Amino acid sequence: MKNKIIQQVSFLLIGACILITLFFLASLIYFIAKNGLPVLSWSFLTQPPKDAMSSGGVAPAIIGTFYLTLGAIIIAAPLGLACAIYLQEYCQKGTVASIIKIGVNNLAGVPSVVFGLFGLTFFVKFLGFGISILSGALTLAILILPSIISASCEALNAVPNSIREASLALGATQFQTIRKAVLPCAFGAVMTGIILSIARAAGETAPILFTAAAFYKRGYPDSIFSETMALPYHIYALMTEGTNPAKQEPIAYGCALILMLMVFIISLAAIFLRNKYRRKNG
Amino acid sequence: MDDNKIKIEAKNINFYYGQMQILKNLSVNFYENQVTAFIGPSGCGKSTFIRLLNKMNELAPNSSVSGEIYLDGENILDKKTNAVKIRRKVGMVFQKPNPFSKTIFQNISYGLQLCKTPKKLIPEIVEESLKHAALWNEVKDRLHKSALELSGGQQQRLCIARCLAIKPEVILFDEPCASLDPISTSKIEELVLKLKKYYTIAIVTHNMQQAARVSDQTAFMYLGELIEFSPTKEMFVVPKEKKTQEYLSGRFG
Numbered sequence: 001m002k003n004k005i006i007q008q009v010s011f012l013l014i015g016a017c018i019l020i021t022l023f024f025l026a027s028l029i030y031f032i033a034k035n036g037l038p039v040l041s042w043s044f045l046t047q048p049p050k051d052a053m054s055s056g057g058v059a060p061a062i063i064g065t066f067y068l069t070l071g072a073i074i075i076a077a078p079l080g081l082a083c084a085i086y087l088q089e090y091c092q093k094g095t096v097a098s099i100i101k102i103g104v105n106n107l108a109g110v111p112s113v114v115f116g117l118f119g120l121t122f123f124v125k126f127l128g129f130g131i132s133i134l135s136g137a138l139t140l141a142i143l144i145l146p147s148i149i150s151a152s153c154e155a156l157n158a159v160p161n162s163i164r165e166a167s168l169a170l171g172a173t174q175f176q177t178i179r180k181a182v183l184p185c186a187f188g189a190v191m192t193g194i195i196l197s198i199a200r201a202a203g204e205t206a207p208i209l210f211t212a213a214a215f216y217k218r219g220y221p222d223s224i225f226s227e228t229m230a231l232p233y234h235i236y237a238l239m240t241e242g243t244n245p246a247k248q249e250p251i252a253y254g255c256a257l258i259l260m261l262m263v264f265i266i267s268l269a270a271i272f273l274r275n276k277y278r279r280k281n282g
Numbered sequence: 283m284d285d286n287k288i289k290i291e292a293k294n295i296n297f298y299y300g301q302m303q304i305l306k307n308l309s310v311n312f313y314e315n316q317v318t319a320f321i322g323p324s325g326c327g328k329s330t331f332i333r334l335l336n337k338m339n340e341l342a343p344n345s346s347v348s349g350e351i352y353l354d355g356e357n358i359l360d361k362k363t364n365a366v367k368i369r370r371k372v373g374m375v376f377q378k379p380n381p382f383s384k385t386i387f388q389n390i391s392y393g394l395q396l397c398k399t400p401k402k403l404i405p406e407i408v409e410e411s412l413k414h415a416a417l418w419n420e421v422k423d424r425l426h427k428s429a430l431e432l433s434g435g436q437q438q439r440l441c442i443a444r445c446l447a448i449k450p451e452v453i454l455f456d457e458p459c460a461s462l463d464p465i466s467t468s469k470i471e472e473l474v475l476k477l478k479k480y481y482t483i484a485i486v487t488h489n490m491q492q493a494a495r496v497s498d499q500t501a502f503m504y505l506g507e508l509i510e511f512s513p514t515k516e517m518f519v520v521p522k523e524k525k526t527q528e529y530l531s532g533r534f535g
């Protein structure tokens with residue numbers, strides 16, 4: 001009897017937690033959509049800003065965020081996967097590996113503005129890339145690197161050893177085993193890690209603040225060495241600077257909505273790719 | 283006819299995990315075209331020993347080994363011996379079926395692609411291997427379906443076919459029937475008997491009847507030592523050692 005009551009109370013509590021979480025999620029989406037939808041239009045998506053950003057569209061910021069995110073993933077995904085393969089497959093039990101793993105995990109907890117400062121001193125100044133898409137993408141890349149490494153390590157760890165043994169026993173080298181037997185198994189989980197990182201890279205403001213973002217830039221970026229507008233920073237700028245706050249605020253909400261949709265669409269595309277690959281290999 | 287041509291000769295094998303000695307001065311001969319069975323209580327080192335024969339245990343961290351294992355005169359345990367070359371000669375079938383999550387066809391072509399078999403020949407070898415492993419009739423219409431859809435017994439025969447495809451000379455079976463039902467088990471036993479015409483076979487088993495049915499030689503191991511090694515017919519009728527007798531009759535502390 002007593003157990004039954006405890007059971008029901010805990011179900012209630014868990015249900016309440018879920019409701020609270022859903023409530024915040026739903027109200028977030030609701031407020032962004034409510035304030036953002038009115039300004040959304042085709043010209044908002046395709047035109048550059050006008051009148052000191054108090055009207056016009058945000059196309060350069062959309063393009064900029066797309067380039068930055070894409071660049072960060074292109075740099076961080078292979079690098080992170082390679083690190084994970086080294087840690088998990090080649091020096092699994094060594095002290096070196098565990099030191100590196102601790103380092104990687106700590107890196108994941110470093111505030112993003114610190115990465116921004118590092119990007120400024122290293123990529124922008126020391127390597128002389130200037131405030132540019134390249135610097136921004138590199139900074140975002142090292143920001144998401146730890147999570148890609150951990151996710152990939154987990155993914156490789158989840159591949160049963162019997163698969164490796166099967167491959168080795170058939171006369172595969174360790175490298176062939178990783179490439180042809182282990183990676184196909186881990187691919188789905190690795191992709192999931194990368195998808196989550198896409199969202200992170202697209203939404204971060206601090207790392208691009210000093211390395212890539214321009215408050216206002218006429219026209220579109222024309223090379224990886226040009227600075228660029230970007231959605232998260234554009235939102236920040238609209239809300240804190242400028243001359244016409246009343247007109248800028250709705251635009252900021254519009255940007256936020258677009259940012260959410262962009263992350264959503266990129267993730268969907270990645271999930272689609274992953275499932276297609278899984279079906280082929282499943 | 284030379285009945286007892288030695289294919290693999292293991293001499294004075296000692297194996298350690300850290301300080302713990304797992305194998306104690308083991309010497310066993312494997313005769314060509316014969317089945318050698320390994321029996322003994324759990325943990326006595328049977329797997330450890332046969333995994334030395336295809337250099338699989340050298341992957342284990344902080345393990346060390348001494349002694350020699352000659353395969354056609356080449357010392358397998360020598361650090362300089364190429365593991366890939368040995369593993370192509372000495373195939374292995376594991377306790378739990380471990381097909382890749384690929385199609386049936388790809389599972390078998392995997393090893394063939396590794397040794398650069400011309401693409402044109404692959405379908406033929408796949409069919410031949412599946413026939414050899416007595417699986418062809420069950421899967422010929424679904425070669426391009428996932429191997430994971432097969433039953434456990436079929437998966438194990440697929441693993442055998444995969445191993446046969448690369449034409450090894452020796453096949454090691456580590457409790458191949460441990461997770462299988464009696465019908466699949468007897469299919470695999472038949473297969474082993476059929477395969478010994480072409481291969482040298484080692485099989486680890488916990489099933490005494492199985493050892494008696496399929497093997498020509500039996501090795502009885504206990505706590506890392508080889509207690510008795512004799513022709514199966516003799517060992518199961520008149521064991522030489524008291525320990526063997528106790529183990530075979532099920533009286534064992």
Ligand SMILES: Nc1ncnc2c1ncn2[C@@H]1O[C@H](COP(=O)(O)OP(=O)(O)OP(=O)(O)O)[C@@H](O)[C@H]1O
Pocket residue numbers: 299304323324325326327328329330331342
């Ligand atoms: N990686 C390892 N590290 C340390 N000890 C190990 C390791 N692998 C196996 N052992 C030990 O080696 C001994 C022999 O193990 P092995 O797997 O060879 O036994 P087995 O005869 O095959 O047993 P079973 O019949 O249960 O499969 C056991 O005592 C086991 O605890």
Ligand SMILES: [Mg+2]
Pocket residue numbers: 328329330456
């Ligand atoms: Mg075993």
